[in-house]
Amino acid sequence: VLCPDIGESVGVFQTRDGGGGLAQSLLSAGYDVQLVDPWDGATARERGFDAVLEEVYPVLVDAVSVEGVSVIWVGRGLCGLLPVAAAAAGQDTEVSAWISLGTRFDFRYPAAAHLTWLRSWSAGESPDEDVARQTLLTGLAPGPRERRRGSTLDDVEALWRSRVARPPPRAVVDDLLRWFEGGRCARDTDDLDYLGGLEQIDHRALMIAAV
Numbered sequence: 001v002l003c004p005d006i007g008e009s010v011g012v013f014q015t016r017d018g019g020g021g022l023a024q025s026l027l028s029a030g031y032d033v034q035l036v037d038p039w040d041g042a043t044a045r046e047r048g049f050d051a052v053l054e055e056v057y058p059v060l061v062d063a064v065s066v067e068g069v070s071v072i073w074v075g076r077g078l079c080g081l082l083p084v085a086a087a088a089a090g091q092d093t094e095v096s097a098w099i100s101l102g103t104r105f106d107f108r109y110p111a112a113a114h115l116t117w118l119r120s121w122s123a124g125e126s127p128d129e130d131v132a133r134q135t136l137l138t139g140l141a142p143g144p145r146e147r148r149r150g151s152t153l154d155d156v157e158a159l160w161r162s163r164v165a166r167p168p169p170r171a172v173v174d175d176l177l178r179w180f181e182g183g184r185c186a187r188d189t190d191d192l193d194y195l196g197g198l199e200q201i202d203h204r205a206l207m208i209a210a211v
Helices: 021-028 042-064 077-088 112-122 131-134 146-149 153-163 170-182 193-199
Strands: 072-076 099-100 203-209
Touching: 042 077, 042 170, 072 077, 077 099, 077 193, 112 131, 112 170
Parallel strands: 072 099, 099 203
Antiparallel strands: none
8 A cells, every 4th residue: 555745746656767666666576556645635735644544544554455455555755654653643554554755753852944944834834945855855766677778866856746646634743843843652532642553563664754
């Protein structure tokens, strides 16, 4: 199961190196690949992370679960936090392995560009392109196929903007700002610390940090 971050579409798994990206690579390796998007709906836009965790995430996992088949959840950014938060909230989901790609697990030290990016969306404005680049495209570089075709970093960024980037859900943005302000990732209603789920996950896990 491939799940994107809040500022991108599932196209992030389909556009790398001029080919099918991670989704195609996994298909070629024999995996049954499912693309899911918990951020594309009224629940995320209007009610935020807590509602997505309680109502959307369990439905998505249930929809892709097949008896006798292991579900591997691969989440970019905030999608990588969903299995952790679910464990903290006591949710019983059928995920047998979890991989997070560039997921933040510390909300005490926000990057200035990231805060500016979030505050712009919270105010109903599109962030400056330089701010978006510093927030979302850190480490971006042409892949092997793109380099062979002579693609530049500008070409890769243009591809990302046209096929991947999208506005994040407003209520989730406000949740992130609340987390950064308080220095912890917690449920709004009763202050449950979602990161406590890191100690409760009992299945295989791989965390790939952003650099």
